[in-house]
Amino acid sequence: MNSINIQFFASLREEVGKDKISLTLPADMSAGLPVSEIVNKLAQQENAAWQSILEASDILVAVNQTLVDRDHCVLPGDEVAFLPPVTGG
């Protein structure tokens, strides 16, 4: 199964109402799928409102626990996380 695990943290988790979700990808995924396309598929699969929530300019994306740009290609088995602005220290 070509699927990826997606996690949502903090305020984003409360906004979408889920902490993690599995997304099934198209059969031919050898080249991967850009993060921006992942957002489109999530909006289709879950809730159209997620499109603008996840596309917000202050939302960061990590793939396998490393920050990436929106054009980064996600591969099957990857761990994808959407992160609201951080407030540590």
Next chain:
Amino acid sequence: MRSRSFLLLLEVSLSVDIKIAVQVEDFDVTAETARLSIFGTGGINSFTGIVRHQNDDSEVQCLRLEHYPGMTESQILAIIQDAAERWDVLGATVIHRVGDLYPGDQIVFVGVASPHRGDAFDACEFIIDYLKTRATFWKKELLPDSERWLKTRQSDVDTANAWQK
């Protein structure tokens, strides 16, 4: 409780002794400072963050912290390594608590051991500045009648960015 205690002790190529812990439990500043003193160093500088009672004119009843297990620890390690490339650092400790904390509780400890005080001060300040804006921690304040996720302060971003100049 999604947050777990996590302890990492390792040596990096710069021969800096690094201790990183993201944990629910409190920490002992005296013991952590003593651990840093074993490196025969010239000086130790440390910062301890405390949960404040008031924030933006509201009474804080509880501060709820969460992190991204694994990623957060890696980011802290990268921050310390960055500091060790800029200054002479013999040992460094970062302990950051998660879970429910209350006004007066210790929240974060940053300690740096260095041959010289200037390096110890600068590296410590750099690490706490970067922790605020470059590590995956999130804070929610529970107030008497409401709750709110804290937003990144522009002043914190500006302070951290100033180190890049």
